[in-house]
Amino acid sequence: xxxxxxxxxxxxxxxxxxxxxxxxxxxxxxxxxxxxxxxxxxxxxxxxxxxxxxxxxxxxxxxxxxxxxxxxxxxxxxxxxxxxxxxxxxxxxxxxxxxxxxxxxxxxxxxxxxxxxxxxxxxxxxxxxxxxxxxxxxxxxxxxxxxxxxxxxxxxxxxxxxxxxxxxxxxxxxxxxxxxxxxxxxxxxxxxxxxxxxxxxxxxxxxxxxxxxxxxxxxxxxxxxxxxxxxxxxxxxxxxxxxxxxxxxxxxxxxxxxxxxxxxxxxxxxxxxxxxxxxxxxxxxxxxxxxxxxxxxxxxxxxxxxxxxxxxxxxxxxxxxxxxxxxxxxxxxxxxxxxxxxxxxxxxxxxxxxxxxxxxxxxxxxxxxxxxxxxxxxxxxxxxxxxxxxxxxxxxxxxxxxxxxxxxxxxxxxxxxxxxxxxxxxxxxxxxxxxxxxxxxxxxxxxxxxxxxxxxxxxxxxxxxxxxxxxxxxxxxxxxxxxxxxxxxxxxxxxxxxxxxxxxxxxxxxxxxxxxxxxxxxxxxxxxxxxxxxxxxxxxxxxxxxxxxxxxxxxxxxxxxxxxxxxxxxxxxxxxxxxxxxxxxxxxxxxxxxxxxxxxxxxxxxxxxxxxxxxxxxxxxxxxxxxxxxxxxxxxxxxxxxxxxxxxxxxxxxxxxxxxxxxxxxxxxxxxxxxxxxxxxxxxxxxxxxxxxxxxxxxxxxxxxxxxxxxxxxxxxxxxxxxxxxxxxxxxxxxxxxxxxxxx
Amino acid sequence: xxxxxxxxxxxxxxxxxxxxxxxxxxxxxxxxxxxxxxxxxxxxxxxxxxxxxxxxxxxxxxxxxxxxxxxxxxxxxxxxxxxxxxxxxxxxxxxxxxxxxxxxxxxxxxxxxxxxxxxxxxxxxxxxxxxxxxxxxxxxxxxxxxxxxxxx
Numbered sequence: 023x024x025x026x027x028x029x030x031x032x033x034x035x036x037x038x039x040x041x042x043x044x045x046x047x048x049x050x051x052x053x054x055x056x057x058x059x060x061x062x063x064x065x066x067x068x069x070x071x072x073x074x075x076x077x078x079x080x081x082x083x084x085x086x087x088x089x090x091x092x093x094x095x096x097x098x099x100x101x102x103x104x105x106x107x108x109x110x111x112x113x114x115x116x117x118x119x120x121x122x123x124x125x126x127x128x129x130x131x132x133x134x135x136x137x138x139x140x141x142x143x144x145x146x147x148x149x150x151x152x153x154x155x156x157x158x159x160x161x162x163x164x165x166x167x168x169x170x171x172x173x174x175x176x177x178x179x180x181x182x183x184x185x186x187x188x189x190x191x192x193x194x195x196x197x198x199x200x201x202x203x204x205x206x207x208x209x210x211x212x213x214x215x216x217x218x219x220x221x222x223x224x225x226x227x228x229x230x231x232x233x234x235x236x237x238x239x240x241x242x243x244x245x246x247x248x249x250x251x252x253x254x255x256x257x258x259x260x261x262x263x264x265x266x267x268x269x270x271x272x273x274x275x276x277x278x279x280x281x282x283x284x285x286x287x288x289x290x291x292x293x294x295x296x297x298x299x300x301x302x303x304x305x306x307x308x309x310x311x312x313x314x315x316x317x318x319x320x321x322x323x324x325x326x327x328x329x330x331x332x333x334x335x336x337x338x339x340x341x342x343x344x345x346x347x348x349x350x351x352x353x354x355x356x357x358x359x360x361x362x363x364x365x366x367x368x369x370x371x372x373x374x375x376x377x378x379x380x381x382x383x384x385x386x387x388x389x390x391x392x393x394x395x396x397x398x399x400x401x402x403x404x405x406x407x408x409x410x411x412x413x414x415x416x417x418x419x420x421x422x423x424x425x426x427x428x429x430x431x432x433x434x435x436x437x438x439x440x441x442x443x444x445x446x447x448x449x450x451x452x453x454x455x456x457x458x459x460x461x462x463x464x465x466x467x468x469x470x471x472x473x474x475x476x477x478x479x480x481x482x483x484x485x486x487x488x489x490x491x492x493x494x495x496x497x498x499x500x501x502x503x504x505x506x507x508x509x510x511x512x513x514x515x516x517x518x519x520x521x522x523x524x525x526x527x528x529x530x531x532x533x534x535x536x537x538x539x540x541x542x543x544x545x546x547x548x549x550x551x552x553x554x555x556x557x558x559x560x561x562x563x564x565x566x567x568x569x570x571x572x573x574x575x576x577x578x579x580x581x582x583x584x585x586x587x588x589x590x591x592x593x594x595x596x597x598x599x600x601x602x603x604x605x606x607x608x609x610x611x612x613x614x615x616x617x618x619x620x621x622x623x624x625x626x627x628x629x630x631x632x633x634x635x636x637x638x639x640x641x642x643x644x645x646x647x648x649x650x651x652x653x654x655x656x657x658x659x660x661x662x663x664x665x666x667x668x669x670x671x672x673x674x675x676x677x678x679x680x681x682x683x684x685x686x687x688x689x690x691x692x693x694x695x696x697x698x699x700x701x702x703x704x705x706x707x708x709x710x711x712x713x714x715x716x717x718x719x720x721x722x723x724x725x726x727x728x729x730x731x732x733x734x735x736x737x738x739x740x741x742x743x744x745x746x747x748x749x750x751x752x753x754x755x756x757x758x759x760x761x762x763x764x765x766x
Numbered sequence: 767x768x769x770x771x772x773x774x775x776x777x778x779x780x781x782x783x784x785x786x787x788x789x790x791x792x793x794x795x796x797x798x799x800x801x802x803x804x805x806x807x808x809x810x811x812x813x814x815x816x817x818x819x820x821x822x823x824x825x826x827x828x829x830x831x832x833x834x835x836x837x838x839x840x841x842x843x844x845x846x847x848x849x850x851x852x853x854x855x856x857x858x859x860x861x862x863x864x865x866x867x868x869x870x871x872x873x874x875x876x877x878x879x880x881x882x883x884x885x886x887x888x889x890x891x892x893x894x895x896x897x898x899x900x901x902x903x904x905x906x907x908x909x910x911x912x913x914x915x916x917x918x
Contacts, residue, residue: 110861110898243858250863251851253798253838257864260797268792293781311780312801313788386802386810386864386897435800435864436897468803663858667903671861674899697807697895706889708901765886 087219088174090137090148091121091167094215098198100127105137105149106159107407108246109385109437110671111726112664113159115244119660120164123238124171124230126195127211134245136431139409143424153408155442155553157627157724160660164722165229172227174218181218182209232658232719241663246433258405258432261392263461267296269453270316270467272324273304273474276690277548279328281305289318298322299456306453308462316467332548333690340547340687341377344482347503347543348375354519354544356529360537365497369488372576374569376485377751378561379684381478381554382692382700387435388471389446393454394461395420401428401461402451407441415444419451438675439553443476443511472700473692476552477685479505481524481561485569493577494588497537500528500566503545507553510546519544526558527566527624527731534590549687555675559626559731564752567622567735572748581621581739582609595655595718596623599630602716603653607634617648620740622732629723630655633736639744644762645754647677647737653714654729657721665725669713672729678703680734681754681761706763769830771796772840782828786820787811789827790837798838798867802895809894812868813837819868819875838867841874849914850874853907861898868894873908882912 087093093101102121108114118134137149150163175195182200183190186207193202201208211218232239249255274280284305286298294314299306305324309315391404393416400422406412409429417424434441450464466474481504488497506521508514520529520542529540554560574584582604589597600623604610613619616638623632636649652669659665682701686693694700734752741759742748749757767778771794780789785804790796790813799822802810806824813822814836841848847855850873860866869892876883876891883891888905896904 110863112861243855244860246863247855247858247860250860250866251838251854251870252842252847253867255863256797257800259801262795262797311784311788311792313784313792316804384897386808386862386895387800388802434862436862438897465801468805667858667861667900670902671899674901675897696805697803698805702895702897703899703901704895705892705901705904708899708905711902763889765889 088177088215089170089223090145091170092125092174094178094211096212096215098131098210098212100125100132100198100211101135102132103137103149104134105142105152107152107154107409107431107434107437109154109407109434109441111154111159111668112244112661113154114246115242116661116664117159117163117167118245119238119242120160120167121171123235124168125175127198129237129242131198138431139413139429140425140427142410143413152410153442154437155407155439157726157728161628161722161724168229169227172229173223176224176227177218177221178211178214180221181214182211184217185209185214238660239658239662242661244664255433257387257435258390258392258403259387259435259465261403261432261463263392263394266392266461266463267308267310267457268312268315269306269308269450269462269464270312270319271304271306271449271464271470272319272322273470274326274328275473276326276328276332277550278332279303279326282325282327284325285323288321288323292318297457299453301449301452304449306449306464308453308457312463312465328690335548335690336687340480340549341482343547344377344480344503344545347545348482348484348501350503350543353501353541354516355539355541356518356520356525357538357540359535359539360497362497362499362537362539365537366486366488366499369496371486371488372573373484373486374572374748374750376483376565376568378481378564379752380480380549380551380687381679381683382472382475382685382694383438383440383554384472384697384700384702385434385436385438385440388468389441389466390464391447391450392461392463393447393450395422395451395454395458398422399426399428400451400454401430402447403430403432404444404447404450405432405434405441406444406447407434407437407439411442412444412447415447416451419448420455438555439557440475443552468697469695472694472696476511476550478554478557478560479507479524479551483562483565485565487569487573489573489577493579493584495533495535495573498531498533498535499539501541501543502528503543505546505549505551506544507551507557509544511550511552516544523558525562527562527626531566532590532593532596532625533570533588535588548690556626556672556727556730559624559728560676560679563622563624563626563731564734564738567624567732568738568748568750571620571735571739571742585621585623595630596625598718599623599632599653599655599716602655603632603634603651603714606653606712606714607636607649607651609634618740618743620736620738620743622735622739624731625728626731627724627728628721629657629725629728631728631732633732635733635736635740637737637740637744639741639759640762643758643760645741645759646762646764647709649710649712650733650736651712651714652729652733653716654723654725655716655718656723656725657717657719659715659717662715665715666713668725669729670711672727673711673733674703674708676730676733677707677709677737677761680737680752681759683753684756703761706765707761709764767828767831769827769835770833771835772837773834778827780827783826786813786822786825786827786830786835790822790835796837796839800864800867802865807895808865809868809872810865812871812894814871814875817875817878819872836871838870841870848874849911850877850907853911857903857907857910859900859903859907861900865894865896866900869896869904873904873911877908877911881915883908
């Protein structure tokens with residue numbers, strides 16, 4: 023059994039019945055939530071009952087706790103708990119902002135502390151889902167966070183009014199004070215918090231209209247940044263414990279191989295080497311210093327037992343495998359409006375095939391987890407996007423009961439979806455078990471990280487369309503041949519055979535097309551796949567929005583006008599974000615000679631996004647990006663500057679993939695090994711990025727992932743306008759295009 | 767061997783070819799320099815050696831003997847942040863922050879040499895990888911320090 027299988031619900035979950043599993047799938051489909059899946063695979067997906075703000079009896083040792091989320095100390099310090107991970111997405115700040123907004127406290131007095139996974143387990147998941155995946159922190163927890171703040175505020179008002187001997191109905195709360203305006207009396211929260219905590223929480227509280235926000239909606243500085251710039255913050259990799267050992271591991275280069283034989287005799291007497299372990303599906307060297315461990319590992323002789331057919335995989339054979347999927351006769355149908363086959367047969371068909379490759383996450387901090395097993399107690403410090411999932415996986419791997427597992431939060435050196443699967447946590451726990459009594463920190467080398475990822479799936483897509491006399495789209499057939507993350511990583515059944523991520527942005531395309539068929543050929547190989555930032559929306563919008571451009575050009579229409587003509591009124595948010603972003607980009611104004619524009623739009627993670635790219639290409643096929651205007655409508659913008667940062671970052675993440683990102687599969691293994699052959703963008707290539715934050719209200723969308731979605735389409739469409747060359751596969755480097763430095 | 771880290775003499779009993787990074791992290795518990803690639807590609811492990819940015823993952827500890835090693839932890843003086851650290855806060859530069867210790871030290875070294883760096887100077891000096899994509903803010907924070915004319 024491989025580690026990631028341990029994470030699948032079938033292995034561990036006993037609480038899930040068929041109905042909740044279906045619920046999960048529904049949620050998985052609609053929120054396209056990476057490994058939300060994971061937490062739900064372990065714990066009953068009780069989003070409705072999760073995080074009840076009033077349902078907690080304050081712990082005995084915590085009399086100041088108004089509820090699970092809020093504690094107010096006599097010195098007026100306000101402790102607000104944050105129940106997810108921080109990996110740079112900023113929600114350790116923006117989620118507490120929503121609580122503070124309703125609580126009516128002075129943000130300067132707020133301290134954010136982590137809620138702990140083992141406390142959540144003990145307290146019937148009072149903190150709800152702890153996963154930081156799917157850009158979901160704000161959009162899926164805003165309501166219970168705001169209610170937690172509002173409920174506590176009402177209790178403080180009652181306690182304050184009693185202390186002042188005035189009717190509570192005449193009191194208001196502001197900046198940590200309960201105020202009775204009529205008598206001009208006031209009392210601070212810190213003085214009445216104990217009393218407030220004893221009160222019965224109100225059953226119903228009214229939440230503020232975001233129009234009345236005084237804190238949320240403003241750009242608030244992230245709470246973790248001061249500790250980042252001084253080096254005080256502790257990432258998973260920084261865990262230090264008394265007598266701690268360090269482990270380096272090697273896994274089978276061809277995926278899913280086992281250790282056939284291992285000879286560590288050359289290194290076992292070397293300085294600092296404590297143990298060389300054959301762990302069945304990996305080899306570990308445990309030492310007193312990580313460098314000694316990883317250097318020794320290079321000289322451990324390992325023979326791997328791999329399935330012969332797995333060694334035959336390479337990029338060409340995988341492409342052929344996906345190509346076969348396109349002509350597969352049994353297909354799962356994701357969308358079927360009208361009669362697409364008939365409409366296509368009746369008109370002039372425009373066809374195209376698009377390909378997007380496997381990609382590694384390459385978080386700056388590789389996989390890391392420290393584990394310490396002492397008797398019946400297991401403590402772990404994983405760099406994890408899902409502490410509950412880490413807890414469950416550690417329990418299963420060690421045999422230690424869940425209630426005896428403690429998970430300590432760390433800052434994550436990036437997550438990008440990779441730190442949801444718990445393969446590294448399981449490995450650390452298994453090694454710690456072998457080194458019983460001693461804490462062991464397992465760190466993957468960069469090479470191990472790059473060659474044992476759960477890769478963004480490759481995908482081959484065939485599109486066919488016909489147009490009406492006016493050029494508007496009459497029929498559109500999109501056939502996807504791609505692996506399924508849900509089926510192969512999560513081992514869950516697919517609703518109607520469709521992986522929602524594989525067809526994301528296709529099955530829910532916003533265009534008014536009477537005949538729309540989207541079908542799917544599931545093509546799983548031995549290359550492990552997983553949730554990579556923006557998941558299906560990291561690749562499918564490139565395909566869709568490039569093809570829409572092809573249709574616009576075929577119709578002789580401007581790409582913006584064409585999109586607006588094909589978007590029905592009911593999809594007013596697509597229209598609004600397109601208009602907002604093209605206006606900010608001054609779309610109708612002429613560009614300097616040699617500079618060309620491209621646009622794209624999409625929705626995802628509950629938000630709407632659009633992008634305009636302006637670029638020029640010289641005769642050496644160097645692409646100079648002059649400007650990127652990228653915009654989002656997230657409904658409500660809780661911390662606007664953080665949203666801008668996420669948009670800027672999404673552009674960098676996206677451009678690395680667009681220009682260079684591709685895994686090279688050779689003889690069944692990943693050939694790329696480090697940043698020299700898996701190129702990431704650097705500062706001197708960073709184009710000018712202008713962000714447009716255009717919240718229209720009435721819904722809550724995510725911000726960490728959606729902005730990457732429209733980027734590739736906008737860049738590819740601009741590239742076509744500049745060169746006449748339609749690039750239908752990524753990365754650009756395979757077409758001879760390179761990214762020019764902005765300044766030369 | 768003895769090395770000087772953040773103005774303190776530190777005793778080490780390690781192999782001379784152990785990279786400085788692992789001597790700092792696993793022997794001296796100085797965690798500011800981070801492991802990112804191990805082949806001097808990404809710069810997460812950057813430290814200053816006599817004021818010059820060096821990728822400590824590929825620099826033997828024995829070569830640091832007799833030199834002044836400065837890590838992120840050594841920038842704060844008497845409870846006062848280095849102007850570059852302050853600018854990083856003011857401009858909300860970090861996202862995950864993992865690479866930022868290296869970025870900050872590279873910026874400190876740049877500003878020492880060129881108190882008013884041009885964009886081209888920044889392009890040439892700031893070669894560390896940031897996976898979160900904070901490059902635009904790194905640039906503006908450096909310009910802001912330069913504009914204040916603070917002695918970096």
